[in-house]
Amino acid sequence: MAAAPKLAVAMIKKTYIAVVVPVYRGEQFVEELCNRLHATLGQIDASYSIVLVDDASPDNSWQRIKDEARKDSRVLGVQLSRNFGQHYAITAGLDNVDADWVVVMDGDLQDQPEDILTMHEKAVRDGFDVVIAERSLRTDPFLRKMSSAIFNRFLSLLSGLNLSARYGNFRIMNRNAHQAFAQMREHMRFYPAIMQWIGFRSGYAQTSRVARPHGRSSYTLVRLIKLAVQATVAYSERPLHVSIVLGLVISLAAFILGAYVIAMKLFWNVDVEGWTSLFATVSFLGGLQIFLLGIVGLYIGKTFQESKKRPLYLVRERADGAVNTAILPKPVKALPSAEQSRPTRRSTADRKGFKDNR
Structure with missing residues (x-):
């Protein structure tokens, strides 16, 4: 039998x-982004790496x-097998670094x-484990600012998380925080929420967020609201608590x-007519029950997704220095042949010796 490669x-x-x-x-950003990162990281230490995760763009x-990656061996490229989403791409990148300090940032400059x-x-001077970029100046378009504010407000209200449009993914963490993040393998990924949950001593640094030089963000208001609902179900039980309180009030x-x-009727002998109000009440309660069942269904669906134990992402290809390596599936171990799997027959002497030694 030939050995597996x-x-x-x-x-x-x-x-x-x-x-x-x-x-x-991000094809219009990659070259300038790498050039500026090389210039910046070189001022901190000569030992650095840049991991760019292509989310099937x-x-x-x-x-x-x-x-x-061909130009500089300190650049590592990771291409996912399909579009998993930004927060899965961040996880894939963090799984491919081993550093004392790790920075996560967007790639649109x-x-x-x-x-x-x-x-x-x-972080080094004040002893913080995590330092988050606080946007003191933000030059995004008005609609983008508004949608971001609605998203963060909606998610904070439903989930109990302390989120703000002033903070995004841009932050630096030490090895301890990075290792803690690596242990968080739930299927629903929302990077800021995970970082908030793991804690550690955190500080803030004033930064500026400039206008996007090319194109526009793929996060529309509808996508942001959808992400807020998913993150709420993943990181909070508050909707279930609200449904309990609402049921008690009704x-x-x-x-x-x-x-x-x-x-x-008993004390004033007044017949209360209310077919219209009765119909409205029954309709309201029926709709409310369906809504609450939908909330419970979201949590059941989340549990079902987690029970599958699927990988968070799949890598199609890596680009490391001058070598581009396709990530192949692990070879399946060959089953033994019929001759190999057939039990051997013991001789009479062997069986007798076995009985004597029992």
Whole structure:
């Protein structure tokens, strides 16, 4: 039987600082982003790495990433097998770094690579495990600011998380925080919420967020609201608590109304006519029940997704230096043949010896 081919194991370089960047429709940003990151990280330490994760972008982002990886061995490219989403791409990047300090930032150049210097200095000087970029200046369009504010307000209200439009994914963390994040393998990924849950001593650094130089964000208001609902179900039980309180309030109101109708009939002999109000009440309660069942269904669906134990992402290809390696599935172990699986027959002497030794 021919031996199965050996697969090359991707080695993760250990560095002092690493930057993880999810890339989607970013072919116009990759080269400038890498040039500015090289200039910035070189001022901190010569030992650094840049991990660019292509989330199955439909443009030529992956080719630009491979070009940068060929030019400099400190650049690692990871291409996912399909579009998993930004927060899964961040997870894939963090799984491919081994550094004392790790930075996560967007790849559209709205987050300034030069601000990493300030964030790193504050973390080292003040002893913070995590330093979050606080946007003191934001030059996004009005609709973008409005949709972001609605998203963060909606998610904070439903989930109990302390989220704000002033904070995004841009932050730096030390090895302890990075290792803690790596233990969080739930299927629903929302990077800021996970970082908030793991805690650690956190600080803030004032940064500026400039206007997007090319194109526009793929996060529309509808997508943001959808993400808010998913994140709420994943990281909070508050909707279930609200449904319990709402059910109790409606039950109490129905009890008071029923007592009022009975009292009107017994003490004042007044017939209360209310077919219209009865129809409206029944319709309202029916719709409310369906709504609450939908909330419970979301939590059941989340549990079902988690029970599958599927990987968070799949990697199609890596670009590491001058070598581009396709990630192949592990070979399936061959089953033994019929001759190999047939039990051997023991001789009479062997069986007798076995009985004597029992």
